[in-house]
Amino acid sequence: MHANRSPTEIAESAAAPLARLFAVAVLVVLFGVGMSAFLNYFKFQSAVESAARSRMAVPASAVREGVQASLALGLPLASAAAVPDLLARERQADAAIQAISIFDTAGRVRFSTDARAVGTTVPATWLAAAGDAREVWHLVAAGFAVQGLRLRNSFDVPQGSVAVSYTTADQQQALQRMRAALLRIALVGGAGSALLAMLAVWGVLRTWSARHGARARDDGTQGHSAPLQARLAGAILLVAVLGLGGVSWATQRAFDANLQPELARKAAVVARSVGELVGTAIHYGIQMPELVGVEAHLADVRRQHPELARLAILDTRGVPRFAVGEHTLEAGVRVPIGDAAHPLGSVEVGVSAAYLRSILFEVLLDLAVVFVVAAFLTRELLQFITATDPRLGAAPASGGAVLARMRVPLFLFMLAEELTRAFVPGFARALLGASVNVSTDVAVGVPITVFMLVVALGQAPLASWSERVGLRRAMQWGALVGVVGLAGAALAQGFHAFIAWRALCGLGYATVFVAAQGVVIAHTTQAERTRGFALFVGAIMVAAVCGPPLGGILADHVGARAGFAVAAAVALAAVLAVRLLPRDASGAVIASPRLSWRDVVRVLGERRFLHITVLAAVPAKLILASFCFYLVPIYVVSLGAPTAAAGRALMVYAAVLVLVLPWAAHLAERGVSQALLVGGGLCVSALGGFGLLLWSGVAPVFLAMALLGLGQGLSIAAQSSLLSLACAEEIREHGSAALFGAYRLIERLGNASGPLLAGGLVASFGHAGAFALIAALVLACGLLFLLLAGAMRGTQVVAVRA
Amino acid sequence: MVVLICLVAWLSPALAARPFRIYAVTYRGATEVERGFADYFAERGIPVEITYRDIALDTARLPALVEEIRRVRPDLVYTWGSGVTLGIVGPWDQADPARYITDIPVVFSLVAAPVNARIVPSMQSSRRNVTGVSHVASLAAQMKVMSAYKAFRCVGLLYSPNEPNALAVLDDLRAEGRRRGFTVQARAFATDAAGKPTPDGVPGLIGELRRAGAEWLYLPPDSFLSTQAKGLVVPAAQQAGLPAFASTEPLMAAGALAGLVSRYYTVGQFAGYKAEQILVNKQSPSRIPVETLTRFSLQIRLTVARRLGLLPPLAMFNYAEMLDADFSAPAKPAVEPTR
Known part of the structure; x- marks a missing residue:
């Protein structure tokens, strides 16, 4: 499969694949630099937006407190005389405020700093946003945003809302400045890293050929390209890290420069509100030195606004009387207490550098994910080049080269589907709307189940269809159907339409899957087949590592719809990549026998078959589908963590699986019993599910995913080997097709039922309960399997002796 | 039809x-x-x-x-x-x-x-x-406000031994003390031959509470206490330098330092x-459940606060209503006790 090359040949032909290797290097570093710029930009955007929101929350809550006080005094909302003054005063808090309004539960504006608005009705979107919220609501429109707080009377009955509408023009300007700065950084950083990457590739090839060429000439030994490939990958990734680091460093400075003014504005608003409070106390005849509990209040304010490093109250001579927080290097914002005629002192607020650092640290976490993805991408691309480039000795028509070519569209298509993993359930929930009832949890699982069901039931008929029309063509059509499904999902307006589009995605997925499988069978001999399937599974696994975290990042920053659109674009790239396959790819197809009902019934009569499928295969798929596709994305987001965190958790699963699979094969080779691997793996995979009952937060989800990856890695390969061992008689009499056909079908039905089961359990027992109950079920199956396997071994031994 | x-x-x-x-x-x-x-x-x-x-x-x-x-x-x-x-x-x-x-x-x-x-x-x-x-605000909410004003480890209480209501409050207060970590010093009013409470010896009882370590005098909703608050109990507490916290508007009106009262x-x-x-x-x-309000007014008597040397913490100027102040500030918002 791998091109076995002598180093001399590589040295001589180094010039030839150089262009392609350069392309790989440039692609990888540009991906890294581009993602870094993208992530930093969106982090900046959310930091600017949240600074503005919390800034507007200060006058909004001041108005709410004042109005609710009037309500407590028994004044009806419509007749509180002090309210207009209060609104006018708070409007001065910030120049960006366009209007502060108070509207009742029917949406009628009762008071507003904009006189024309009084008596009109607020837009339906405002009313909807306010109605959905218990306390705070927020909405963004073109050019302005609204920060709202609900008003309640003294016995908690909603009376309406306070709405502070403010222009986002200044935010847009800040974003524009940041875009310009990032573009410069990305262009310079991208060009620089691309050059450096090419230089590194050239350098590696040169030193390699110098050293190994000489040695090969001396002793005539044959080398292997794998170490070279590792060196190339290392060099490219080193440059990618440098690029990521350099861009992040430069971004940090742009970040600082552009975010500081926004934070200073917020500091001024907070300082003003603290100043007003101190002013009130002083008006009551209390002297500044007499004030009690000032530090406690300042510390409280600082807790609410983590961007602020220091708050201090200064007397009329500028001497600090009270202060909390650490000194900042930059001068803070100073706001006077009292009016100009009677100054009472001032409030000084400094902005925290630690806050900026914490934002950038969050970006680093995402960048680490980008790096992992870049590493897998590099490996994938280099393998493709080594296996397909005739100058590197690969025969273009050979099976290995065809498989390497097939791997590209397969990887791209699977990546497209994996991109959506982390946000499909959340998107489904959003489409269902605010109506929260018991069935919502189940309904969210329906699109996932429909997808799985189409995949499970579609594979057999699609396999024979793809053999009829040709594998290359089938793969192209499948990918195209996937593009349409993903694009449709991106545009879906209703829940039912979304289910239909996901069903189409399932059809595309099943088609590409069986066609790629067909390519492996058609282009490998019996001896090469295991290795061929390893390549096939490898592409899917790499996609599973890279897709979910990238998709989560996309969903967080540009939304799930854009995430589907990107997935559709990647799937389109897969459609084009199918052209890499030679036209005669469908050449030597061995028509696989179709699975008939009679076969299924016969196979189901096998006790050992039932034992393995019902107690091992179905539970394994059940826990996989319910955890990875449903519970993790929904649960992580419900904790308030970003979708990217859900994606990272799914990545942990796939990454552990990738690492464990070869180790499990090694264990099997060393004679560890297959049944033990299957049963033990199943039990291990379930353990993490209980952790969610013990600990809260995201960490136990990561643990559960790692254990799931470990357990599945131990058991899945052993499962099919065990099946062929246990049902050797059936295989001898009828061949393995019916056996494995029925096995895969039942297993995939387990896959499809997972999300529905999870949804039902969430509705009754909550997220942690659902995790634990499914884990308990799977653990019970695993233990029972081990028990029966022991008994079965016993009877086997007895039978042999007899 | x-x-x-x-x-x-x-x-x-x-x-x-x-x-x-x-x-x-x-x-x-x-x-x-x-x-x-x-x-x-x-x-x-x-x-x-x-x-x-x-x-x-x-x-x-x-x-x-x-x-x-x-x-x-x-x-x-x-x-x-x-x-x-x-x-x-x-x-x-x-x-x-x-x-x-x-x-x-x-x-x-x-x-x-x-x-x-x-x-x-x-x-x-x-x-x-x-x-x-x-x-009446929940006892938990009242104790929370009291400790926000001035942290305490011991609260004092005067009660009518013949009022089941007052005894119930005493039990609740002790339970709340076990939860929040404070002790309760309680003294019953003296009673006459018929078992009815009398105002005799109130200053002495308050002095006892003070010596026993009480840092606040809590005024529960107690009928006899309400009749004696203005003339006797609150002035005696002030004399002893013990801040009084009122549970109802009339008790607040009797001159207590602070109170969480409903309008x-x-x-x-x-x-x-x-x-x-x-x-x-x-x-x-x-x-339809029987309920109390979700928002109460925190009232503070600044003149008393000054006399006792117990000015309220700064944050309370955000939501408390200051009575008898030198300056008449705009109406202040109500407090939202956590239920």
């Missing part, structure tokens, strides 16, 4: 417009509670016709009013305070239909402790034709809201 349908169609707007008849029984004349109650219907545009009856502190007049209610058969009965309410509906476990109103919905207001007064078995449901509102007007509005659930939304009173 057609005629009948036409008649119903013609009558129904008239039926809808017929005002609800409410029979209101008060203890000591109309208060802010009744104003809030009546204003609530006006504000919501619900037509009502309220008949007021006052017993002028004489509970002996209640049986005659029960008779009148039976005769008039109003849509709803409104009652003020524990005494009036018990006289109209009786204790929940001994509501004799011959003596009390059982077949007409009753909404009570201004009952400090509806469970202790045996008007309802639990706050969730009266299990009968009664619901209503209390005006009577709002209590009346809340009773109006409960009446609306019954009259307009046709809910059964037994399905």
Whole structure:
């Protein structure tokens, strides 16, 4: 499969694949630099937006407190005389405020700093946003945003809302400045890293050929390209890290420069509100030195606004009387207490550098994910080049080269589907709307189940269809159907339409899957087949590592719809990549026998078959589908963590699986019993599910995913080997097709039922309960399997002796 | 049949417009509670016709009013305070239909402790034709505000040994102390031969509390205490340098340093809201929980604070209402105790 090359040949032909290797290097570093710029930009955007929101929350809550006080005094909302003054005063808090309004539960504006608005009705979107919220609501429109707080009377009955509408023009300007700065950084950083990457590739090839060429000439030994490939990958990734680091460093400075003014504005608003409070106390005849509990209040304010490093109250001579927080290097914002005629002192607020650092640290976490993805991408691309480039000795028509070519569209298509993993359930929930009832949890699982069901039931008929029309063509059509499904999902307006589009995605997925499988069978001999399937599974696994975290990042920053659109674009790239396959790819197809009902019934009569499928295969798929596709994305987001965190958790699963699979094969080779691997793996995979009952937060989800990856890695390969061992008689009499056909079908039905089961359990027992109950079920199956396997071994031994 | 349908169609707007008849029984004349109650219907545009009856502190007049209610058969009965309410509906476990109103919905207001007064078995449901509102903040909320003002490890309490209500508060306070980590020093008022509390020796009792380590004097909703607060208890506490915390508006008015009190007007509005659930939304009173307000006013007497050398912490200027201040500031918002 791998091109076995002598180093001399590589040295001589180094010039030839150089262009392609350069392309790989440039692609990888540009991906890294581009993602870094993208992530930093969106982090900046959310930091600017949240600074503005919390800034507007200060006058909004001041108005709410004042109005609710009037309500407590028994004044009806419509007749509180002090309210207009209060609104006018708070409007001065910030120049960006366009209007502060108070509207009742029917949406009628009762008071507003904009006189024309009084008596009109607020837009339906405002009313909807306010109605959905218990306390705070927020909405963004073109050019302005609204920060709202609900008003309640003294016995908690909603009376309406306070709405502070403010222009986002200044935010847009800040974003524009940041875009310009990032573009410069990305262009310079991208060009620089691309050059450096090419230089590194050239350098590696040169030193390699110098050293190994000489040695090969001396002793005539044959080398292997794998170490070279590792060196190339290392060099490219080193440059990618440098690029990521350099861009992040430069971004940090742009970040600082552009975010500081926004934070200073917020500091001024907070300082003003603290100043007003101190002013009130002083008006009551209390002297500044007499004030009690000032530090406690300042510390409280600082807790609410983590961007602020220091708050201090200064007397009329500028001497600090009270202060909390650490000194900042930059001068803070100073706001006077009292009016100009009677100054009472001032409030000084400094902005925290630690806050900026914490934002950038969050970006680093995402960048680490980008790096992992870049590493897998590099490996994938280099393998493709080594296996397909005739100058590197690969025969273009050979099976290995065809498989390497097939791997590209397969990887791209699977990546497209994996991109959506982390946000499909959340998107489904959003489409269902605010109506929260018991069935919502189940309904969210329906699109996932429909997808799985189409995949499970579609594979057999699609396999024979793809053999009829040709594998290359089938793969192209499948990918195209996937593009349409993903694009449709991106545009879906209703829940039912979304289910239909996901069903189409399932059809595309099943088609590409069986066609790629067909390519492996058609282009490998019996001896090469295991290795061929390893390549096939490898592409899917790499996609599973890279897709979910990238998709989560996309969903967080540009939304799930854009995430589907990107997935559709990647799937389109897969459609084009199918052209890499030679036209005669469908050449030597061995028509696989179709699975008939009679076969299924016969196979189901096998006790050992039932034992393995019902107690091992179905539970394994059940826990996989319910955890990875449903519970993790929904649960992580419900904790308030970003979708990217859900994606990272799914990545942990796939990454552990990738690492464990070869180790499990090694264990099997060393004679560890297959049944033990299957049963033990199943039990291990379930353990993490209980952790969610013990600990809260995201960490136990990561643990559960790692254990799931470990357990599945131990058991899945052993499962099919065990099946062929246990049902050797059936295989001898009828061949393995019916056996494995029925096995895969039942297993995939387990896959499809997972999300529905999870949804039902969430509705009754909550997220942690659902995790634990499914884990308990799977653990019970695993233990029972081990028990029966022991008994079965016993009877086997007895039978042999007899 | 057609005629009948036409008649119903013609009558129904008239039926809808017929005002609800409410029979209101008060203890000591109309208060802010009744104003809030009546204003609530006006504000919501619900037509009502309220008949007021006052017993002028004489509970002996209640049986005659029960008779009148039976005769008039109003849509709803409104009652003020524990005494009036018990006289109209009786204790929940001994509501004799011959003596009390059982077949007409009753909404009570201004009952400090509806469970202790045996008007309802639990706050969730009266299990009968009664619901209503209390005006006292939960003890937990009051203790939280007290410790926000000035942290304490020991609270003092004077109580009437003959008032079950006061004893119940003492138990609750001790339980709250175990939760929040403070001790309770309690002294009973001296009693006469008949077992009734007397004001004798109050300064001495307060001095005892102070010496025993009390850092606050908590003034619970206690009838005898209320009569003695202004003239005796609060001045004695101030003399001893012990800050007093009031649980009701009258106790606050007696000169306490601070208090978490409800506005009577709002209590009346809340009773109006409960009446609306019954009259307009046709809910059964037994399905409407008995509740207290979610927002109370924190009142602070700055002159007393100064005298005691206990100025309130800065944050309280955000939400407390300052009484007797040198400067009349705009109305201050209410406090939202955590329930």
